[in-house]
Amino acid sequence: MLDKTIYKQIFKSSFDAPIDVEFWDGEKVSYGQGDRIATIILHDVIPIKDIMAHASLTFGEAYMDGKIEIKGNLQHLVKIAYDSKQSFLNGSKFSKLIPKHSHSENKSKADVQSHYDIGNDFYKMWLDPTMTYSCAYFASENDTLEDAQWNKVRHILNKLHAQPGETLLDIGCGWGTLLFTAAKEYNLEATGVTLSQQQYDFVSNKIKEEGLENKVHVYLEDYRELKDTYDHVTSVGMFEHVGKENLGEYFKQVDNLLTENGTALIHGITGQHKGAGVDAWINKYIFPGGYIPNIAENVEHIIDAALQIDDIEPLRRHYQKTLEIWTENFHKVEEEVISKYGERFYRMWDLYLQACAGSFESGNIDVVQYLLTKGPSATNLPMTRSYIYHADVASGVK
Secondary structure (H helix, E strand, C coil): HHHCCCCCHHHHHHCCCCCCCCCCCCCCEECCCCCCEEEECCCCCCHHHHHHCCHHHHHHHHHHCCEEEEEEHHHHHHHHHHHEEECCCCHHCCHHHCCCCCCCHHHHHHHHHHHHHCCHHHHHEEEEECCCCCCCCCCCCCCCHHHHHHHHHHHHHHHHHCCCCCCEEECCCCCCCHHHHHHHCCCCCCEECCCCCCHHHHHHHHHHHHCCCCEEEEEECCHCCCCCEEEEEEEEECHHHHHHHHHHHHHHHHHHCCCCCCCEEEEEEEEEECCCCCHHHHHHCCCCCCCCCEEEHHHHHHHHHCCEEEEECCCCCHHHHHHHHHHHHHHHHHHHHHHHHHHHHHHHHHHHHHHHHHHHHHHHEEEEEEEEEEECCCCCCCCHHHHHHHHCCCCCCC
């Protein structure tokens, strides 16, 4: 059968490691030497024309539908597929032009709500108590995920060298952990914006519960509509949502929102190689309209926005570990998720978490913190980076 012949070639070029493949007719083929790391079971024929058109989308949907079953370490399987330059995840014959996406304010709001407004209860099942849905910062081997998320927030605020009484804006504030930490521990007046109704409601209620109406503010608003200026701007896991065509506008708006010599800490997923920046399956099912820029793209936009760079810190291994812990947590609530959302939904999120962990492990993607200044670099910052680490230790980031 022609389909099976092409499948065999795809697996041979995609996995430079010992795996087994079981086909729909019972045939079993082994690749590589040594102990098997995984078995891929194809329960049904998946048309080759679909794979050639959109490989990751086709295989992702097949996994969600149970047409493909993986026995073994899915994260490692994705990692070795990225390691192979000829795999379906890397090969040029499987590449497509970057799709065009609308990033109007209405479309951006719809995209964000499709992901974050699944419901706070869903995220509570497997996130840590801080409800932080971004890369943690593991300062110690013994850090729990919650420890590492507190580390990340304090590491960001310490980099800004923020002083009591100053103002801070958090673009895409999530469930507000950074906002409340900035207000309560650093004595800043903190403002957050989000397009997620669920996140907005959560933060608004917490502001009232903690009596912080004079210190913390939150708006259900597009960051492009903001007019005020702030001493500091933070944005964590946000620019991945703005789209390739809007990255320049995003960094220019960061500049517009800063006071003179103000500082910004921009934290986001960034490639360290040239690539499409778009995965068709993730774009359809997880992050509509998403785009992962590489470092060169971001630096070019930073320069065009007249911002200056004070520090760049890659955190790839931290996000890999974060995703691995999220996966462990997610597996613990498998029955609960399936009961509430269905098995296809569970398989979709399981694939997403493990595939992302494998992508970070391979170096296909990274996460980077950019410390930026409006005006000459580091005008209001100490002369060396040592201030960051001294402040980290003082604030409990070991």
